[in-house]
Amino acid sequence: MMGEDMKRFNRIVMVVPGAVGTGAAVDAKKDENQRAEPLGRGFQQFQGRLQLPTLTDLGLANISRDAPLSGMSMAHPLTSYVGRIQPAADYCDSLTAYWEMMGLSIQRPLQTFPTGLAAKFVKQIEKFTNRKVILNGRSSIGDAINDYGLQQTQEGDIIVLTSSDSILQVSANQAVVSRNELYRICRFIRFVADKNNLRLGRIIARPFAGEAPSNFILAGGRRDYAMIPPGNTVLDLLTGSDVPVIGIGKVDDIFANHGIDKSISLLNNDDRLTRLITVMEEQAFGLIMTDLGDFEASNGDRLGSQGYGEKLMRVDRQLGEIINQLKPTDLLIITADHGNDQTSNRTRHTREFVPLIAASPNAHGGQLGTRRTFSDIGATILENFGIPSQFPGTSFLNQIS
Template sequence: MAKFKRVIGIVTDSIGIGAAPDAQKFNDEGADTLGHIGEFFHGDWALPNWQKLGLGNIREDAPIRGVEPIQKPIGYYGKMFEISAGKDSMDGHWEMMGLPVTEPLGFFPQGFPEKLIKQIEDFSGRKVIVNLPYSGTEVIKKYGEQQLKTGDLIVYTSGDSVLQIAANTAVIPLKELYKICEYARSITTDQPYKIGRVIARPYVGDKADNFTRTSDRHDYALMPNAPTDLDRLQAARVPTYGVGKINDIFSGQGLDDGIHTVSNEDGMNQTIKQVESAREGFIFTNLVDFDAMYGHRRNAQGDGDALMAFDKQLGELMAAMQEDDLLMITSDHGNDPTFRGTDHTREYVPLVVYSKSLPGGGDLGIRSPFADMGATILENFGVEGTGVGHSFLAALK
């Protein structure tokens, strides 16, 4: 018998809680997503529901302004750091589900090789422009009008293992963009490229001032190269359901079904809807706006506002939970909106766990790897794991 009938895992994409032990290796010393957002607001912000669960207690030695420790949190709290070779969303999510990414993925900070670009041009019949590291909003602002005139493909990258193709759907229809990205995915799965994700970035508008990216983004991740905890749950007939970009990150593997979402608000609404239903098993949610809308754009105001909006919906989710539900909230990496550059930051991630049936107040300490989360979910449902992660289920008492 499962201790909890249902586990809800929420990934607040990119919300780190301070530089990881190996941050220096990534040139990320001093990064602190939550801490720096608190400083940006001068403490004049609040996350009362998350704080009630113990978020502030993770940082008793260096309190987050506005989200300080409290005396009696009703949840369990700790932080995790990853062992994967990179700091991309794919690395973080796969590691949560028992599959650390130990081999570095292809990284092209100066742009992609001419041979690869030529293959994309030959397949698509379109010229590739840019082929440099860029902010997604800045690249369409600078090159979008050119694309409208010529129909060229805007290809760009970032500090992660990603190949992104931006297209104005007025000249490159969504179906065509997806087809091109699927082809790019098919030729970059192995060395010498082995790119973690190919991302379709559709947008609309007729001039630089009004170009706007749409919610039709699609991530084409590598297929997991071994079974994940999602596969193990599925094999044991434990239902699995993905909300947001979870399906993209795992290429649908190990998921019974799921739903694409258009925003953090939609992601939380869909999660709450599933919690209010009779669905059992594991509900796995990614909230990407913190990362895509604010972290990469270095928008601390927007990040903080989005966190407060999430916290309000978190209260609604907590109210909808049943006694035999278990909630886990964590992140996949950092993306400090006050830091240099526009890329992810190598940070600890918060871990907060809650159930109405538990007294709370427990310190889960520092967990590594992220796979401890998956190991706990497996143990709850009586499913055998691989030993990569170590369950903390026994600490929830």
């Protein structure tokens, strides 16, 4: 091992797919979806045909769980460090999960809007946009476009929908409402929400294209407008200590551009991992964090176990390329932000453990155990770069040799 006063790794690469839960957390009894487990059920559905050679070598099946992953063998010898983590916060979606990973645990849940926005807020939006707000209630984006897309296209309205998370989505046909106008509308909603102290996590612009419900499809150009993190994060400490932070995917959106030196916004998972490989060739020092988006949906529709597994296999192939790019002074951390069961009819995130894998070419491998907060990741990153931590969380750096 290196001395405690030296940087253990020059570069830390994080890869975070969404909705890869690995079993109910110990306090899952608080959650009505406590029995959900997307990873295990995905393996069951594929009946041994889910081929993940890279994740197998990395020890995904070596992570402690109630039942083995069907068709996946344990790695022998184990050359990476594996464990599982559950969120410390009572509620966890993508936004609060990423914040907790970077040391900022939110104990008071962000606001949700199960019945839509208040009439006063809707009137403000309609006055600003000179367009009618339709739906204004809970729905999936796929259902919203299918049910209201024709009306929006014909009448020039804007579709506003909420979910079980602290998310407000604004959608319109890009042939009727340009992307720039849709972004302007979302920025206005963000401004009004913040001005009125609404703890609304994200406002998401979701343009779609097509002429009729039969060919409506989500278009590129999604943009997230997140509330500013209510405190410093690990990213702020890193950039304040001249440790570069590069965000790929929606990382910049999640942290509202705080603590990010360079942002690469890409919608497609394949593009994000391809760009990660390019960035690794260019950036030899610092933190590179790559968000892979949620695995439970594509084009607004739930993938189901089949689509979920196929997406995992594509990511696994690209992870193999990333492993080949690792240098002895690199640390790769793979984890997830939350669970979401593809075999359930519910769209609500499930309270689960998520996998934790830490790999480096010179690592011997071992167990990291069960971690009680995502903040352990941030604590590990700070210790690695010699930055004192002001956050909760226990570093596992000294367990990696």
